Amino acid sequence: MDPQTLTELLDVTVLDRLDRIEDLPADELARSSALRKEGFSAEVTAGLLTQAQLRKEAVKKLGPFAEDMLFTRDGLAQATRLPVAAHHARRLLGEGADTGRDTAADNTGTDSTDADHADSADGDTADAPATIADLGCGIGADSFAFAGMGARVAAVDADEVTAAIASFNLRHLANAEVEHARAEDVDTSEFDALWFDPARRTTDKGSTHGATARIYDPEDFSPSLSWVVDTAIAAKSAGVKLGPGLDHSLIPDEAEAQWVSHAGEVVELCLYFGNARQRPGRSALVMGERTLLVHEDDLPDDDEDGVGELGRYLLEPDGAIVRAGLVTALCGPLQARRVHPKIAYLTSDVEPTGPASAGVSAYEVTDVLSAKIPNLRKALISRGIGSVVIKKRGADIVPDQVRRQLKLPSGDKATLVFTRLGERHVVLLTQPC
Ligand SMILES: C[S@@+](CC[C@H](N)C(=O)[O-])C[C@H]1O[C@@H](n2cnc3c(N)ncnc32)[C@H](O)[C@@H]1O
Structure with missing residues (x-):
């Protein structure tokens, strides 16, 4: 937006129209021609339509305050x-x-x-x-x-x-x-x-x-x-x-x-x-x-990597915890262990409860399957699985490509987790808890 357009937008009549823009039809073309008929210039009309759209998008970040604000697209993208x-x-x-x-x-x-x-x-x-x-x-x-x-x-x-x-x-x-x-x-x-x-x-x-x-x-x-x-x-x-x-x-x-x-x-x-x-x-x-x-300070004192056997639950730590390098801090509170020293998944025999459970998404593991596509496909079809969410850590796959290769007929929904247990590349068949 150039300074001239902003100056025009800051006019009281224009701002008032922006505040009432939802009175106009939702369709962009109809809205645009209504504004032109009311006497707004092409530039101001474009500015009003853009601001109306940005206000709508901004509600997600700024709540109801967005309805009383102005934006640039960059400014909104970078706003906290x-x-x-x-x-x-x-x-x-x-x-x-x-x-x-x-x-x-x-x-x-x-x-x-x-x-x-x-x-x-x-x-x-x-x-x-x-x-x-x-x-x-x-x-x-x-x-x-x-x-x-x-x-x-x-x-x-x-x-x-x-x-x-x-x-x-x-x-x-x-x-x-x-x-x-x-x-x-x-x-x-x-x-x-x-x-x-x-x-x-x-x-x-x-x-x-x-x-x-x-x-x-x-x-x-x-x-x-x-x-x-x-x-x-x-x-x-x-x-x-x-x-x-x-x-x-x-x-x-x-x-x-x-x-x-x-x-x-x-x-x-x-x-x-x-x-x-x-x-x-x-x-x-x-x-x-x-x-x-x-x-x-919540990290365990010992130097051990905390790796252990796969349990009934797979825990996916929140991204902030992973980025901070604090995944093992959750092991004690969640009675969990790592699946691999270098992979940010945890596993546990008990479903996570208590405050620390806010730091993970939990999945119940129902099976450990082969990561080879033909074998995986067969295993999924035999279990009636037709729709999959694919997650991966420590596996060199492209989820969309795998989904296409699997070509599953319609069936139940499941979450597949491509990862490693020790040196083994596996697929965990899971259901979100
Ligand atoms: C990431 S945005 C700030 C977002 C803001 N915290 C918010 O929540 O809306 C960074 C801003 O810094 C401004 N900027 C860039 N270089 C600057 C400088 N040297 N001095 C002052 N502002 C600068 C940019 O124009 C941009 O609007």
Whole structure:
């Protein structure tokens, strides 16, 4: 979107039409011609239709607030989901973070209390930081959470259109101000806390089409990872949102590293520095219907790989736990063992229960089958299986290709897990628990 189109969209009449756009027929062409008949230009009509579509898509990330916001496609793609942004805010603003979460070590099934979670760096939640700089605020999702928690927020974005959109999105929050500026030009020394979410995709100047590519070299992030880390280390309190696939060797010793999943999807690696660093080391936070925190300290003391016989259940750990390298931390609480020293599946004789069960998807194993396609096909047909979900770890297969090769006639549903038991390549026939 260019600045001129944004200016036109920010007109009160246009915004009012956007708020009432659902009065028009859902069909895009009919909607477009109705808007043209009402006197809106072709550019504004296109802008209205795009914003209506982006608002709809944004509800998944930002809930009902999306209906009152503006977006670029890039900005929406990179925006933090609101529950995750609220978690960042709790961490950086010093409140008892993760209220209501359970930890892997606590598998007693008893509810944890808020008092258990008043875990800011010094245990004192009274002196919450009052000012925070969001250095690359995008459309403003993280700032929205910081301001919503009462902090005074100075948000900047190097892209003019994006900064203007953030300003619009934060207009109801008197304690948030947005500036069109580069993070590197901000005097960071005056803030109690800093937040960084460097751009990790190439920019297409705020277009609504989303034609961007992933940036692999952290020095090409904008701002660069080394600048971000140096600035975060020098701050009283700082948080840095990064992609979950970041090489572990790039995580500085000064940081607490937390991988986060939300609703089953690994969404970020977040580094916390200074007062925001609650517990040194690596952790995984699983957010969803239930919440679980797994920390490096939960890993078993012994050096053993924890591999054992396949049991009645196969457990697939949440992606954040896998990315954090904390799979074996679940073995104790879930009475589980690994199927292979290098494969992130666990197995157990008992169905997972208690808080740590939030960290796995469980499957009941009904058979161990050959991974050779003709033999597998025969075995599945003889068991009446006609529709399969295919999972794999430690197996060099392409699920769609295997599904095509199997050519199963219609029948029951099952989940096939291609993996290894020791040196043996096998297929586990399972049903989700
Ligand atoms: C990943 S997005 C931020 C998303 C934001 N946290 C949210 O939840 O909506 C990164 C933003 O940084 C901005 N940016 C890139 N380089 C910058 C720089 N040097 N200074 C300030 N902002 C920058 C981009 O324009 C982009 O909007």
